[in-house]
Amino acid sequence: MWDDLEEYIENLSNDYSSKNNRKTKIVEIGVGKFQTISDHLRENENIELIMTDIDPANENVVKDDVFNPNMDIYKGADIIFSIRPPGEIQEAIMKIRDEIDCTLIIKPLFNEDLNIKAKGMKLKNYNRASFYIYQKE
Template sequence: MWQDFGDYILSEAGDDPVKIAEIGVGKFDKISEILSEKKNITVLKTDIHPKDSTVIKDDVTNPNLELYKDVDIIYSIRPPSELQPHLINLAEKINSQLIIKPLTNEDLNTGRVKMKLKNYKKASFYILR
């Protein structure tokens, strides 16, 4: 499933230079590793509690918008429901595509914005273009 999720993001990225941000990386960075293998992709990893020096400290509830300059795609894996509206706000502010991979069977908390359920091979997630 994780490879399928990574493959979907790679298909969205294409072959042109693209900047992708993972919000709330935590300790699971398999997807960012998959994305980093492509030379045209720059991956920005953020978390409020960075696990190491590869992750930039940022709070999505009050994001440093300068960090997300030129980000084309934002994704977040299992973000808590209280953070989901902040992900929407960030994506709208920077005009970025948003992909949320919630816990299985979890309802999204995106308020006024409806995200589209996407099934890609064995992965299910929500997208906002």
């Protein structure tokens, strides 16, 4: 399942890179200690990846609080994604997305609904991965 989500993000990133003739800027919000997807995305030379968390697990993660975000981190982002974000931060993530105007992908816990799906988030099934996406036009 994680490979499928990673593949989807990478394919989307490749589409943006070829359209815009530059690296795709991706920000992962709330990376925590699960960095499997980010570790693989970082290997792609067409991706500029920034990982954020309120409590960074290592030096590769930027400290940021989604309730009081440093918008310089997100400026110019093409894709923001978050894996299993708690329901109480989903609205804050959507506010960042609204200000930046980018694609947002949220992979909730299995069988968990989003608090923000009424705001244009659509359920997407890609191979074995299920997630919500708000796609920038």
